[in-house]
Amino acid sequence: MRRAMIKSVSDMIRDEGDTSLFLVDIGVWAFRDILRDYPDRAMNIGIFEDGMVSLAAGMALGGIIPTVYGISPFIVERALEQLKLDFAYQKLQGNFITTGASYDFSTLGYSHYCPEDLGVISMIPGFEFIAPGTASEFSRLFEQTHRDGHPTYCRLSDHVNKAGREVGFGKAAVVQTGSRATVIAVSTMLDMVLEAYAGEDVSILYYTTLMPFDRKTLREHYNGGRIFLYEPHYEGTLAHEIYKTFPDRPVQLSCVGVKREILRNYGSKEQNDAYSGMLPEVN
Amino acid sequence: MHDEIRQLRKRILEVSHLGHDGNLQSCFSSVEILYALYHGGMNWDVEKSLSPGRDYFLLSKGQSSLALSVVLESLGLFRPEEVNGFCKFGSRFSMQLDRTKFPEGGIENSAGSLGHGFPMAVGMANACRIKGTGNRIYVLAGDGEMNEGTMWEACAFAGGHGMDNLTLIIDDNDSIGRMLDLSPLRGKLEAFGFTVFEADGHDVKSLLSVLKLCRDVTGSPQAIIAHTTRGYGSRTLMSDNAWFHRSPDPEELGLLKKEVDAFEKGND
Numbered sequence: 001m002r003r004a005m006i007k008s009v010s011d012m013i014r015d016e017g018d019t020s021l022f023l024v025d026i027g028v029w030a031f032r033d034i035l036r037d038y039p040d041r042a043m044n045i046g047i048f049e050d051g052m053v054s055l056a057a058g059m060a061l062g063g064i065i066p067t068v069y070g071i072s073p074f075i076v077e078r079a080l081e082q083l084k085l086d087f088a089y090q091k092l093q094g095n096f097i098t099t100g101a102s103y104d105f106s107t108l109g110y111s112h113y114c115p116e117d118l119g120v121i122s123m124i125p126g127f128e129f130i131a132p133g134t135a136s137e138f139s140r141l142f143e144q145t146h147r148d149g150h151p152t153y154c155r156l157s158d159h160v161n162k163a164g165r166e167v168g169f170g171k172a173a174v175v176q177t178g179s180r181a182t183v184i185a186v187s188t189m190l191d192m193v194l195e196a197y198a199g200e201d202v203s204i205l206y207y208t209t210l211m212p213f214d215r216k217t218l219r220e221h222y223n224g225g226r227i228f229l230y231e232p233h234y235e236g237t238l239a240h241e242i243y244k245t246f247p248d249r250p251v252q253l254s255c256v257g258v259k260r261e262i263l264r265n266y267g268s269k270e271q272n273d274a275y276s277g278m279l280p281e282v283n
Numbered sequence: 284m285h286d287e288i289r290q291l292r293k294r295i296l297e298v299s300h301l302g303h304d305g306n307l308q309s310c311f312s313s314v315e316i317l318y319a320l321y322h323g324g325m326n327w328d329v330e331k332s333l334s335p336g337r338d339y340f341l342l343s344k345g346q347s348s349l350a351l352s353v354v355l356e357s358l359g360l361f362r363p364e365e366v367n368g369f370c371k372f373g374s375r376f377s378m379q380l381d382r383t384k385f386p387e388g389g390i391e392n393s394a395g396s397l398g399h400g401f402p403m404a405v406g407m408a409n410a411c412r413i414k415g416t417g418n419r420i421y422v423l424a425g426d427g428e429m430n431e432g433t434m435w436e437a438c439a440f441a442g443g444h445g446m447d448n449l450t451l452i453i454d455d456n457d458s459i460g461r462m463l464d465l466s467p468l469r470g471k472l473e474a475f476g477f478t479v480f481e482a483d484g485h486d487v488k489s490l491l492s493v494l495k496l497c498r499d500v501t502g503s504p505q506a507i508i509a510h511t512t513r514g515y516g517s518r519t520l521m522s523d524n525a526w527f528h529r530s531p532d533p534e535e536l537g538l539l540k541k542e543v544d545a546f547e548k549g550n551d
Contacts, residue, residue, distance in 0.1 A: 020413070040413050051402045051436030058406020061392065064413055066406075081396060086403060090393050091383050 001160050002030070004135035005097060008142045009067060010034045013042050016147070020059055022052060024070035026099065053079040056094055057086035065093050065147055071105070072098040072114030072155070080120065087151040088126045094151045095142075101157035101188075102233050102258050103272050115234045115258040118210055121153050122237070128152040128169075129211035131187035131232070136164035137208055144169040153211075157232065159269055161191045167208045172217040175204040181225040184218070186210065186238065189230040192279065202228075213241040222246070231257035235276070285487060287357070288318055292516045292543045294353045299530040302370030304378055308513040308520055308527045309346035309425070312456040312484070316423060316509055317347070317354045319490035320452075325421050329358040332388030338418055339407055341392045343400025344425035344454060345379040352376050355389045398431030400424065401451060405437040408449040408504075419498070421450045427458030429465055435475070441504040442476020449504040450497045451477070454484060456511040468508055477506040484509030485548070517542040 006027065012019050013034050021042040023031060034042045041064070045052050049070060056066035068075065075098050076083075087094050102115035121127050128150050132138040138156070145152045148169075165173045175185070175194070178201040185193035186207045193204060203221050207214065222245075231237055235257030242253055259276040273279040291314050299305030321327060325338040342351055349369065356366050361376075368374035375384040379395035392400055404422035411418045428434060441449055451472075459465055472479050478500045480493040490509065497505040513527070514520025517539050531539055 018414075046440070048433075048436040048439075051398075051433035051440070054399050054402030054433060055406035055409070055437065055440060058403035058408075059410045060406075061403060062407040062410025062414070064410040082399065085393065085396055086399055089381070089383075 001132065001135045001138050001156055002099065002158065004138045005069075005142070005156060006030045008139050009069070009097070012067070012146060013038050016065075017041075018063060019065045019067065019147075022056060022066060022068045024049060024052065024068070024074065026071060027069055049074045049079045050082055053082035054086050057082065057090065057092055060087070060092040060094055061090070065095070067095040067097065067146065069097045069099070071112060072100040072117050073112065076114055076117045076120050076153075083121070083127070083151065084124050088124045091126065092151060093147065093149050095146050095154065096152065097154040097156060099156050099158075101155055101159075103263060104158045104269055106269050106272055107266050109266065110263055113263055115263070117153070117155060118231075118233050119237045122211055126150065127211055128209070129155070130169065130209050131155040132167070132208050133161040133187045133190050133206070134164035135160065137167045140167060141169055141208060155187070157188050159188055161188060165190075165206055167206070170209050170212060170214060172209075172214040173206040174217065174221055175206050176202075177221060177223075178202040178204075179223050179225070181228060182218070182222050183228045184230065184238075184242075186229075186231045186233075188232050189278075193230050207238075210238065213238065215241065215245040218242070218245050222251075226252045226254060229253060229255045229257075230278075231255070234258050234260050236260075285318075288314055288487070289516075289543055289546075291318065291350070291353055291357060293540050294357070295349055296531055296536055296539050296543070298349060298353065298366055298369045298376075300533070300536045301367050302377070303530050304370045304528075305349060305530040306346035306378065306528055307530075308456075308524070309344065309454075310350035311514045311516050311520055312511045313344070313347040313350055313423060313454045314354075314516070315485045315487050316452055316454060316490060316511075317350055319487045319494065320421060321354055321358060322487070322491075324491055324494040325419065329355075329360050332360060335416070336418065339391050339404075339420045341400045341404045341407070341420065341422040342380075342394050343404070343422050344397065344428050345394030345400070346425070347423065347454070348378060348380045348394055349376075351390075352380070360387065360389045397425070397428040398433040401428075402433050402437035404451075405441045405446065405449060408441070408446045409444070411448055412446065417448075419448050419450065421452065423452045423454060425458055426453050426455040426466070426468065427462060429453065429459060429468060430463050438472065438475040438477065445476070445502045446504045447501050450494070451504065451506045453506060453508050454511050455508050456484075456513045458513070468506075472506045472508075476503055478503045479506045479508065481508045481510065484511035485515050516546050518546070
């Protein structure tokens with residue numbers, strides 16, 4: 001997915017003269033051609049995320065669409081006030097692509113984890129949040145959002161689904177329909193969900209746009225049974241959206257996702273998934 | 284004191300009284316700076332407040348929002364009846380301004396949290412450089428605001444990239460002296476690559492003179508350290524820091540307006 005991101009963003013810089021890219025000292029080698037050829041609009045800006053996000057907002061005010069690429073927690077949390085006040089409050093376009101997801105950098109420890117990214121960003125009205133599950137899905141969602149007039153957060157992960165789906169911004173994909181339960185697979189959780197529910201008579205809905213949440217598709221395909229929500233970030237983060245989808249009826253909701261605790265285990269991404277009960281235990 | 288500026292200060296008092304709120308010391312501190320910018324200090328015309336060729340002014344020290352509102356009102360951009368709604372529910376005018384409420388222009392950024400406006404100004408200056416347009420960016424910060432780390436991050440970027448279309452004006456009313464004292468600012472700004480000027484921040488001629496000098500600087504951003512006094516123009520506001528955040532009652536309004544009328548340079 002990272003390669004697809006580099007291609008999409010590089011193409012954007014080449015083809016759209018009113019766009020820019022700030023790297024927070026990551027991806028410098030991968031973007032070396034763009035950094036060399038478009039030094040005014042593509043730069044390794046330095047390591048100062050909070051000031052840099054304000055600066056990006058100034059670029060947007062000046063008519064240049066900024067795209068920022070950095071590690072999740074340093075964008076989401078260090079620059080949270082700037083995302084809120086400089087972008088959302090001022091209704092400015094900006095693209096924030098992050099790497100690291102919940103704990104892709106598992107050995108680097110909690111400082112580099114961000115299972116709270118959706119929870120935090122969802123507290124900022126007006127932000128869009130996309131979480132593609134494959135490279136092709138990234139390309140499509142970025143194409144649809146990168147100049148749509150809104151601030152957009154994009155969660156990249158190194159752990160992707162095997163097959164890309166026909167996804168569109170703001171719309172959940174219906175993977176299968178069934179009668180016993182409704183299963184919501186978010187982003188990179190889809191393969192695990194497909195394996196776990198193989199042969200089961202359940203509806204499976206696949207979400208790659210998390211803000212705004214597509215309540216309509218869920219309402220249309222809800223079969224009256226239990227809802228199972230599988231998220232690659234803190235468990236239950238989307239529960240509010242599920243409940244808001246059904247204001248007129250009670251729903252039974254079970255949430256699977258990252259345990260809501262300070263994670264201190266290092267190891268691999270798979271081992272951390274297993275620790276949260278998201279996968280069978282891994283030795 | 285210039286009569287127009289005296290009127291601006293009295294208008295600030297009136298609006299603050301009507302809205303039951305105000306950062307009067309901060310507003311009074313920056314009146315001459317704002318007046319100078321909008322009276323020849325930069326390329327801005329009330330008839331062309333949305334012109335792509337205009338210079339941009341960003342207010343980083345949001346406490347001076349009422350002063351900015353009143354200056355733009357005096358130029359005819361805002362209607363007095365609307366400004367009188369200051370701080371009322373649903374008003375466009377309040378202690379800090381929301382740029383999305385001003386489609387007619389004049390308010391180029393939303394202010395409120397210190398340490399945001401100046402980095403945004405740097406980003407705007409960078410955007411104008413990329414586009415190759417001749418716009419200049421002016422930004423007003425407080426000296427106390429220079430405690431914010433983002434201000435120095437932005438200084439490093441602006442200085443490092445030689446952004447000569449950017450002028451940072453610091454309303455230096457010695458707020459910094461009562462906290463983490465970074466004074467003197469001049470050497471620090473020079474170390475970050477700024478060409479630094481100093482001016483009497485309550486002397487419009489002095490301000491216009493250094494603003495002109497800034498336009499001639501090439502290869503570096505400029506900073507103007509404007510020496511000011513909190514509450515300048517009213518003996519009470521200058522001597523009592525309770526007026527940092529409060530509004531006058533009817534009796535105080537009359538007293539303070541009289542002080543403004545009686546104030547002459549030299550009795551500060």
